[in-house]
Amino acid sequence: MQSVPRIPLVALTLVLGACAGTPQQRNQPTGAARSGDAQVDALYAQLDQDSQRYEGGLDLARKGDSAQAQGEMKAALDDLRAAATRCGQLPGCDQQRFVAVFDNLLRLGIGEGSARAAEGDTSGATPEATVPPEESSPATAALPELGRTVTLLKGRELGDIIALNGPVKVALEAWLTQYRPNLMDAYENYQYLRYRMWPEYEKAGLPEALLFGMLAKESGGKVHAVSRSGASGPLQFMYATGQRFGLGTVDGFDQRFDPQLAARANAAYVNEQLAIFNNNLELVIGAYNGGEGAMQRRAGKGEGALSFWDPQVYFGVSQETREYVPMVLAAAWLFMHPERYNLEFPKIPGRPGSITLKRPASIAELTMCLGQDGNAHDGWFRTLRNLNPQLDPQQQEPAGARLAVPLRLEKTYQRDCAAGRWPQLAAELHAAAIPSPPSALAQQAATPKQKASKVKSYVVRKGDSLASIARKSSCGGVQEIAAANGLRAPHYALKTGQTLKLPGC
Incomplete structure (x- = not known):
């Protein structure tokens, strides 16, 4: 199959990042607002045209016309870059929509790009898909130096756009601040478990960074973690889902707690869902958290699946899933590129x-x-x-x-x-053990203690008798109430308004 030419996307990436950080203008006059709406609609129309033009370039490349394909795809991306710049200057312009379109354009060439990367050909690699040689990473030993970025996203060359996407930037900040101790603990735990978990991902053709990202968010690398909903193990499988992917109970041991088997089941789940969602990793991660059925209803499946960042999907899923996906991607990204964020993982000899x-x-x-x-x-x-x-x-x-x-x-x-x-x-x-009480004390402790008597009072009403008071109050018998109040048999004379002590209460 003819390889699809790769277009440098650094400039567009930077513009999108700047666009996402541009505050929208407010309090525009009514006329200006109407004018702005028209301009925003024009930008969205331009997005559709750029998308179609880029797809046309891909078709030309597949037919072997590389030169014209290069021109068409470059022109489409130049237009998209200009539209992204204008978007940041208009009130009501949805920057997230630009990220979603950009994401979809890149995904169109996954098959060709993946095959090329797998063969070791990096001659056409985009600058953002290549890590500077001076940077080291804990994943270097397991992932090829070429295209660690490509491997993270199953061949989709998002590169540094991940770090410039608003939700993922928020997640990066969270991992680098209040959740930094959690990230470090997860990394340390993973390094000792790595020899059991990573081979299962490697055999499944999945990137180690994704495994770490999911492990860090799910359990922090605590093998015996159990959530309030019953999800268990290092990768937090629900019981039914675990059984579906071969995690049962053997000799009383719940295999969801086995790190190797859990990684194998997780890899099988991810690959199954990648096939359903057309290699859209964010949708797969979202499905892992919120359920594949819910994600399919929201985003669709196959080639027609929407991007997770599409507003219809992003704002349609639960708040938990909306936070979960960026957190997994951010942890995976930090696993590969800690030096870019002034982060240093500990050196763990996990052999x-x-x-x-x-x-x-x-x-x-x-x-x-x-x-x-x-x-x-x-x-x-x-x-x-x-x-x-x-x-x-x-x-x-x-x-x-x-x-x-x-x-x-x-x-x-x-x-x-x-x-x-x-x-x-x-x-x-x-x-050593905490001492047990002697048998007599244990028996006494096991016998319910009677509550201490509390003396209450009752004001006699017209028509009351001592028997009726004892019956209504359930605070002792006639004789007890009489003795407490100095009343004599057989008449137990009472006066209206008289206050009686009720010792049984």
Whole structure:
């Protein structure tokens, strides 16, 4: 198939970013407002014309007329750039609409661009789709240096437009400020889980950055996370969805908590939905959060699917999904390009290892015994739980049991935990228990205590008798009320307006 020529889009990207940051003018006179409406309508009409012209250029490229295709596509994008500039100067002009159109134009050439990138041909790569060579990234070892941006979006060359999209910029700020500790914890947890999760994504042809973005937003890399709605595991599968993708219960263990199986199921879900939504990743991420049925009803599917950023979709989904999609994309983007945001992820030696217990021990005991060697932040409890999700952290495993640990802990275990004072101290603390009360006290505690008597009063009314008062108040019998008030049998004489004590209440 003839490769589609690539057009440099940096200028258009920058203009769209500037447009998104331009405040709209307010309080225009009525005539000016009508004039502005006409101009906005003209801009929207221009968008449609530019879109059609760009598609025409793609058709020419597929037929082999590269030179004319280049001219048509460049002219269409030049017009779109000019329209985007004017949009920022007009009240009522929807900048989000320009981003959606731009997004759709780029998606039209996914198949050709993806094949070319997969073959290692970067001769025609756009500047924004290439990361400067001096920048390093935690994902470099797993993703090809060429087109890390392309890989993030399944071949769609959005490049830096992601960072200039308003919702994603808001999400980037959130990750870099109040959620920065969450991002760091998620990264650290992921690095120890990476050898189990990343191969499943790699086999599915999906980018590691997407896996991290979803993991960071869903659970922060806490394998045993459970939401209020019942979504469970590192990638937060609901029970029915988990079963649909092979996550069942085996020997009492819920496989949604297995990081490798969860990553495999998540990758299968993403690829299934990418096929449905014509490789529109944002729609897939939105479906993962809000349900694929709801997303299909809102955006459609196949080649006719709307962009997630289309106002009809963006403002039609729930507030949660509207925030979820940019947060996932922003976390993925930071995973690839931390240096662009003055962000430095910790260096985590996450190579896998294992230990064979020399003596019975639980994960809780091992955590105390291993101390903070190499992990001064919060010890090893979370990491050991993540790597051994099927184990009860308080239950002792027998000598000879094999546990997964980071490679660096193999020597630490042999040095500090196979024998000596630290495992003894850990066993002593683990065996400690809160004392139970003696049997007599336990029986007494189990017996409901009678509430302390509270004396209440009653004002006698005309026609009352002591029996009727006892019956109405349920505060003791006739004799009790009589004794409390010095009334004598058999008549228990009462006077209207007399105040009686009711001891039974």
